[in-house]
Amino acid sequence: MSIRIARTTLTALALASLAATAAAQGAGKIKVGLMLPFSGTYAALGVAIENGFKLYVQEQGGKLGGREIEYVKVDDESDPAKATDNVNKLIKRDNVDVIVGTVHSGVAMAMAKAAKESGTLLIIPNAGADAVTGPMCAPNIFRSSFSNWQPAYAMGVVAAKEGKKTAITLTWKYAAGDESVNGFKEGFEKNGGKVVKQLTLPFPNVEFQALLTEIAAAKPDAVYSFMAGGGAVKLVKDYAAAGLNKSIPLYGPGFLTDGTLDAQGETAQGMLTTLHYADGLNTPKDNAFRAAYAQAFKLQPDVYAVQGYDAAQMLGAGLAATKGDFGKKAELSAAIQKAKIDSPRGAFTMSKAHNPVQDMYLRKVEGKENKVVGVAVKALADPARGCRM
Structure with a gap:
């Protein structure tokens, strides 16, 4: 009788443990650290990126991979001297699961270094520093924008x-x-x-x-x-x-x-x-995005909003593959790398160095629009010089 009770107890404990693990993986909130410029020269760019990211999450019912999203915001002030302290606060103090940022390439380099050392997932929604997908490339570092x-x-x-x-x-x-x-x-x-x-x-x-x-x-x-x-x-x-x-x-x-x-x-x-983006693309995806953005924020979207939106799409692709489990880092990163992102700019894939392979449009200013004239270079991949991954 005692053996049977012991077995029953062990089974109950095992089931409770599995349930707790499942709850932690599937029900807890994912912490997204938004390290962006919210003041200074690039403030409007930081706001557009944040808006774009949140728009995609809202379109998914506020969840990615079945997990609710919690945001932790840091104004990086486009100041490289403050970058290391700021990113380490997100990683060590706030315990974020993923960092999204930033605009200034000098700041992004410090973020990439910290992400590489800690293994924290980093998605860069603007800064085009070539080194991020060159010598600094890593399995957990991605870009939703462009290389310079x-x-x-x-x-x-x-x-x-x-x-x-x-x-x-x-x-x-x-x-x-x-x-x-x-x-x-x-x-x-x-x-x-x-x-x-x-x-x-x-x-x-x-x-x-x-x-x-x-x-x-x-x-x-x-x-x-x-x-x-x-x-x-x-x-x-x-x-x-x-x-x-x-x-x-x-x-x-x-x-x-x-x-x-x-x-x-x-x-x-x-x-x-x-x-990699222009006004007048007139595709179903871009038209829907522009209408949704304008309705949500009473503003017209720009390339920065698109890059924020696609950063969220990339995170969503990874989390869908792992069913919201951030512990499966290799699987999550592999899913983002293999994903075809249905972007307002036009669909793009990721290079081996984790930079978008995308069309570069030629645009002409007409009124208050950067109207598409044509494609300057089709499916242009960054050479990723110095990447060893």
């Missing part, structure tokens, strides 16, 4: 095909700027052009006058610039005020005119940029 090389390389191809022979580049002197102008140079010079000068200024300095005077004197066929947010607004306005837009076209990746057209007004009209 991708839109830049595509713009170099376009500029050369338009017959431009010489170009000057202008950017903030930091990782994103350096990688972007190098990508443009690679695409431009591979197709017959020549970058004759590379001009820089410290981030977030927006005193462009001396550099514009230098450009006017050099008379290149084109200027390529990597700027975003408030810096992009100021550059485009100053460029037009100097009269340069009448004789020397200003090219850039889409960040030059994305989310900035209201402020740039007439000065941006007719500008060409390259990016």
Whole structure:
């Protein structure tokens, strides 16, 4: 009798343990750390990413992989000096399951280092630092946006095909700027052009006058610039005020005119940029996304909102494969890598280095839209130089 009771007790304990495990895996909330800029130059970008991410979660009934989502927000202030402390607070103090962030490439590099060391899942919804999917690549690090090389390389191809022979580049002197102008140079010079000068200024300095005077004197066929947010607004306005837009076209990746057209007004009209998203795609997926976003937030979505939305889609794909179990890290990562993401930008897959393989659109500013003109480069994969995974 005592043996039978003991067996019954053991069985009950085992079942209770299994039930507790199942409850922990299937019912507990998933903690998502949103480490984004909510103040400063890139504040609007951080808000758009957050909105996009939450929109997808809302569309799934507030759950991914059967698990409710809890958010922990940190304003990274686009400050690399504060990045390590901020990301470690999310990992060690808040015990988040996944980190989503950020915009600034310098901050993203610190986040990638911490994620790689701790094994925490990191999905980067904007920062294009080439090294994240290059030397820093890891099984638990993904990007839902682009590498700095991708839109830049595509713009170099376009500029050369338009017959431009010489170009000057202008950017903030930091990782994103350096990688972007190098990508443009690679695409431009591979197709017959020549970058004759590379001009820089410290981030977030927006005193462009001396550099514009230098450009006017050099008379290149084109200027390529990597700027975003408030810096992009100021550059485009100053460029037009100097009269340069009448004789020397200003090219850039889409960040030059994305989310900035209201402020740039007439000065941006007719500008060409390259990016993985554009207005006027007119696909069922994009039309539905734009309508839902506008209804939810009383704003029109931009590329940053799309990248936030797709970061949530990627997380959802991983959690669907593991039925919400974050303990199955290898299985979760493998599912994200294999997923085909049905994005508003057009469907994309992940490269082996965990960067999107995606079309780069050529866009033209018309009114307050970056209208699609065509595809600059189809299914462009980042070269992922230095990735050993």
